[in-house]
Amino acid sequence: MRIGQFQDHSVLGFVDWTLRGVGQVVFQNNPLAGLVILAGLFVNSWIYAMICVLGVVVSTLTAIVLKADKALIREGLFGFNGALVALALIAFTSEDFRTGAVPSVAMTFYLVCAAALTTMAFATIATLLGPHKVAPLTMPFVLVGWLFLFAVLKFDAIEAGPMAKPISPDQFAYDTPYNLNTWYMGIGTSIGQIFFQDNWISGYIILIGIAVNSRIGAAMGLLGAAIGTVVAVLFGGPEGAIRDGLFGYNSALTAIALGGFFLVMNWSSLFYAIFGAIVSAWLWASIAIFLKPIGMPVLTSTFVLVTWIMLIGQYAFKALVPVPPAEATTPEDNRRRYLAGR
Amino acid sequence: MRIGQFQDHSVLGFVDWTLRGVGQVVFQNNPLAGLVILAGLFVNSWIYAMICVLGVVVSTLTAIVLKADKALIREGLFGFNGALVALALIAFTSEDFRTGAVPSVAMTFYLVCAAALTTMAFATIATLLGPHKVAPLTMPFVLVGWLFLFAVLKFDAIEAGPMAKPISPDQFAYDTPYNLNTWYMGIGTSIGQIFFQDNWISGYIILIGIAVNSRIGAAMGLLGAAIGTVVAVLFGGPEGAIRDGLFGYNSALTAIALGGFFLVMNWSSLFYAIFGAIVSAWLWASIAIFLKPIGMPVLTSTFVLVTWIMLIGQYAFKALVPVPPAEATTPEDNRRRYLAGR
């Protein structure tokens, strides 16, 4: 299937762009990848799948109404932060984090505004980082997510669930021993947690969605999740948090970003990505503790912070071969173009 | 009265610049607007009126001593953050927030240094945002205000008042019913709170001050304050906080900034400003909760954050017509120039 075949279609075009938006959460500009990922969410909870669609549709529509750059809209770049913020608002205000709950009218209005704001935040962060050729990543989601999650607790019209309290390592017992489940569930759920899916099967389906577009991307995601899990085990993190994928989801994203997507894949960038994944695992714990007194979840802030620290100065290091965001497609393509252009 | 008539005067010039500085808090580069606003403060408390003058004089003088750009000084742009930081330091360290207290010698020295530092912070933030044609807004005040408010509590020589604790929605009862007072007092006090005046009459006088220079500006301020109040009521915010104008002051500023001042007024920017005002009302609550454990007030951080998120990326959206800060005068003028230049 040629992946661009619906991108120009008058009606199906919008469907294509929003599916790409779902894929862009994990750097996959591919509608089929987005569809498989949505299926992964659906397996866990139809509510989350619907909410993800709502978020991506709202933020993409906002970009269209504001007359943003057509090319960026068509690549799904205005959609992925909207999808994430919608998922986060439901996840942290629902009685049951695992399945989510259908939002009230007030909550839906609130969530739609949050998703719309991510479109403006994306343009703003892209503007600020533009001169340095670094992408906004999921920072619009993290910023808007934090801002909107907190206010939730102060309005009577919105019921905050028990999970409005953050997921921090302190909530888990330290004396549970590690076992086989820790490993295969921890790694799978790490991928699932990127989309707030506390479900290891969803995680592996999402990984398949990534592989539809890029084998290297999927391999780096798996490697990153595994590194996050290994680091947490070696340094004695609490078993429950590891199995829930909390140490791994930022590591997985960092590994995908640095491992071939924003840096041409070679030995240097592979080691760089592994280093980033290790650091992300530690710093998830760090940011979780930092946010504890104010009761906010980490979201993907660790991934953004580590990746920015490691990428904004990229042109200072001649051992790395940067790929500007506007040219980043897949690790495979990035490397092919680089080798051809040398 | 020609508003520029004293700007070049050798002695009265400085008076003109500082009055413009008072007006610039609400984007009014007009000495008469500044004078009416000062009268609004005086009606509430002569102490606050004097402190406001002290702050604007110190930060304007600092700019003169450091040989800053004459044009910016003459427009009052180095003064408004100094006025606000002086007001905030008195408001949050006085026994009675409403009237303020005459500061001690140690406190006066402290306050003068804080006002002077806002001048440097203004130059720094203007430098950072320069390439993106976005103004520092009241960020110098927010930054310096937070930094200086906290240290206050640690020095024996400065007596911190009971209001050194932040104004957060939690301090108000949730079961008080809304009534007519909630509305006209809430909206008026929202304008007053921009200058830390917990007085609805002062608020309406300040609104008149704005109207002296720009009807659209005053209308947007009123609209923003009303939106903040409506949103808080619809979402069930605590009555006391709404009546005290706490949900509305950031909304009012956001509406003035986006509604014709930094964006040419048209249907798009009107909706954009309304959206910003709604979001500002929610996010005041959010930042208040964020700051609660560290005991800091929100100040106008919500307004700055929302306006920056919505403006820095402005050139990405062709539905908006940006007005660079150096050219922004009044909504009326901005629109006239734009229509003439098309």
Add this chain to the structure above:
Amino acid sequence: MRIGQFQDHSVLGFVDWTLRGVGQVVFQNNPLAGLVILAGLFVNSWIYAMICVLGVVVSTLTAIVLKADKALIREGLFGFNGALVALALIAFTSEDFRTGAVPSVAMTFYLVCAAALTTMAFATIATLLGPHKVAPLTMPFVLVGWLFLFAVLKFDAIEAGPMAKPISPDQFAYDTPYNLNTWYMGIGTSIGQIFFQDNWISGYIILIGIAVNSRIGAAMGLLGAAIGTVVAVLFGGPEGAIRDGLFGYNSALTAIALGGFFLVMNWSSLFYAIFGAIVSAWLWASIAIFLKPIGMPVLTSTFVLVTWIMLIGQYAFKALVPVPPAEATTPEDNRRRYLAGR
């Protein structure tokens, strides 16, 4: 001794660069200064001296492996943040803050990764500030230090010491009277605290190290430390915190940075540096209180914040004569070049 004599040596070159790295913590690009400073650490604790060497070696090696700019490496600019982060991690996880403890294997691996990350953070912050001709200062250390200090507390494999709790003014009694010790110990320890040495003799040795390269630099450091101490005494800060040098170390760094190093020394910049030192003393207390609920130490964040606020906008003030970081050598040289070039 010609200070550049080993800089090009094939083997001793690396030693020269790392000693310069130690000196760069206090802006001294001079291996002999670095050596004297290391001696100052050794007098207090051989463990800290070794850890300082480990940190500077790791971050300098990381820069070499990543093929960073040779000139920056040779000036020790990739080393000083690594030295500081290594010292901080030991200081805040050791049973005894004063002497430090030999780290475990897990801690050593952790510390090495943190030091390596400062190299990337340095490149990133230098990139962001590049257009404004302002240096990253010790921000890479502050950022990475905070991130790594926190996670420490969450892993069983790393033992956190009692000092993992922050040094905040609240930990000290307010009723202890000031005496002669407060003064000479407070000022000396202020210099020592820059390197986490709670030892006033170390502080004065470090000052000698600075004087080896620049008399003005040493004088400004002493002046800054004295100002920090005086301000804390006048405003009634707790005696224990003053004697431990906590109010003075940020003031000392700010005074060195603004007093001749990044601004040509003249009456304006002298007053500017004094103002900065006063503000830094207050704001150390402010940031300490800000960080208290999350249990993090201030590190040198106050120095970075105040210096950035006062320098990034420097070109807006014609009363100041900026020295771009790439040309800043010593206050003496900066002034000589400026007077020659007029």
